[in-house]
Amino acid sequence: MGTKKTSLYQLHQDCNAKFVEFAGYQMPIQYSEGIVEEHKFTRNHSGIFDVSHMGQLFIYGGEELIKDLEKIFPLDLKNLKLNHSKYSFLMDKDAGIQDDLIITKIDEGFLIILNAACKDNDFKILKELLKKKYKMVLDENRSLIAIQGPKSSQILNEVVDGVKDLNFMSGNWFLFDNQKVYITRSGYTGEDGFEISIPNNFAEKLTRELINKGSKLAGLGARDTLRLEAGLCLYGHDLDKDKTPVEANLKWAISKERISKGDFIGSDIIIKQLNDGVSKIRVGIKPEGRIIAREKTKIFNQSDVHIGEITSGTFGPSVNGPVAMGYVENEFSKKNTKVFLEVRGKKYAANICSLPFYKKSYVKGVNQ
Amino acid sequence: MSEVKYSKEHEWIKLEGDVATIGITKHATEMLGDIVFAELPEKGSDVEKDGTAGVVESTKAASDVYTPVSGEVVDTNQEIVDDPSKINQDPENSAWFFKLKIKDKSEMDSLMNKDDYDKFAKENNT
Known part of the structure; x- marks a missing residue:
């Protein structure tokens, strides 16, 4: 089976995208202006991301x-x-x-x-867990387009009237070109923005209209630097089967009411970790100089003992410096703890810091 | 007269007397994308032909910088360390990496001229 293409593939090509294979799809990593420009344009104006490869x-x-x-x-x-x-x-x-x-x-x-x-x-997992009782559709006929950044609400509202009234983390059905599109006010960049689920045949038309209104395409490269500055996790890097939500510092996403019942898959471990603490935990890490600590970089304490590893690290264009996340032993997870990162055989000083690196500017919406 | 030569690792080298100025090519910067970090060899250190003599990192990945000839590092360009984006802006001129007092001029012979390098870069567009 060859790699799959999204319905925006032609548009990406027209915009001089550099492609990478990602999860079996040909996806744009960047366009001609490059990751840093795309990142900054999203933070200051509005960026469009093809995330149609997502389920x-x-x-x-x-x-x-x-x-x-x-x-x-x-x-x-x-x-x-x-x-x-x-x-x-x-x-x-x-x-x-x-x-x-x-x-x-x-x-x-x-x-x-x-x-x-x-x-x-x-x-497969969900189908089995739900014992095939419900109709489930992993819809390949719809594309998913994210538009992110402070001007996105205004731009999208010119194309799909009414979206500006959505609250953060809520959605609704709208009409675009007489097609039903489901739009949520959400995203993964630390900016106000929207995700649009739209029939494949109309995805390019919508995207071109958004570009005409002043938004610009941004690739997976910018998406990665934006989400890391926003302190958001990337599955397969910051999260995987060997990490629990408590270790990943995501306990805010677990319902307290559900913990008290303790009847979901994995709840006994979650409850135990919430009560007893965890041995490793996800933290933000800021190198002191310009050194970039990438995934798998080893973290040491001041006594040169190996205490953890970086899971994501890059240069943050808005922070204008290197940023990273990783897991360290719990006792070294306090903010401002000095640690050392081993890059190309040398150790560089860094500090544990709170996330995000870049402050969010989510809009609550007019109704709240 | 000084001639600029090129390596398969996408460095350029310009020899004046017995001092060679070395940097990375425009083609290399286009492949790397936005460069956000540069590390240079230490002044006074010796580097060996085809050995590592620095690092550049883009938002995407880290890449070693190799030296196409052997010699003693007599100067380094701190400007590109302080502002690595200069490498993207002017890679084959003001954003040079380091200068070497070279030992053996014949090491230059195996390097490519501009036409051969351009052809090589086009064929190795990765």
Whole structure:
């Protein structure tokens, strides 16, 4: 099987994209202006990201589906309002993270946005866990376009009237060119923005209109520097099966009400870790100089003892310096703890810091 | 007269007397993307032909910089360390990396001239 192309492939080519293979798809890593410009344009204006490789899983069902999904996700789904979204994860019985995701309550059930590399496996796992009781569609006929940055609300609203009234982490159906598109106010860049689920045949038309209104395409490279500055995790790097949500410092995403019940997959481990603490935990790390500590860089304490590893590291264009995340032994996770990073055989000083590196500017919306 | 020569590792080298100025090619910077970090060899150190003599990092990845000839490092360009984006702006001129007092001019013989390098770069567009 060859690599897949998204419905924006031609547009990417027309815009001089450099392609990389990512999770079996030919995806644009950057366009002619480069990662730093695309990153800054998104922070200051508006960037468009083709994230059509991500999974759009529709699960159809009512009350019973809510009960069954609560056995899987650590969320208070029965109180999740229509068209509201939550960040969550699919865990195994040891609370290891098999994927991280956004789940949205829609009229007929739920829409779950999954990572590209995990989506087929997630589908299998969920189908089995739900005992094939519900209609599940991993929709390949829809594209997913993200528009992110402070001007995005105004730009998208010119093309799809009414989106500017959406609240953060909520969505609704809108019409574009007489097509039903589902738009949520969300994203993964630390900026205000939207994700648009749209039939494949209309994705290019929508994107070209957004470009005409002043937004610009940005590639996966900029997406990575933006999300890292925003302190957001990338599955397969900062999250994987060997890490739990508590270790990943994502306990804010676990419903307290559901912990008290303790009836979801992995809940015994989660509860134990919340009570007893964890031995390793995800932290932000800021190198003191310009040195970039990439994934798998070893972290040492002041006594030269190996205490952890970097899971994501790059140069942050808005921070104008290197930024990184990684896991360290719990006792070294306090803010301002001095650590050392081994890069090309030499050790460089760095400090544990709080996340995000770049302050979010999410808009709550007019109704809140 | 000084002639500029090129290596398969995408360095350029310009010899004046017995001092060679070395940097990375425009083609290399286009492959790397935005350069955000540069590390240079220490002044006074000796470097060996085809050995590592520095590092550049883009937002995407780190790459070693090799020296196409052997010699003693007599000068380094701190400007590109302080502002690595200069490498993208003017790679084959003001954004040179280091200067070597070279030992053996014959090491220059195996390097490519501009036409051969351009052809090589086009064929190795990765």
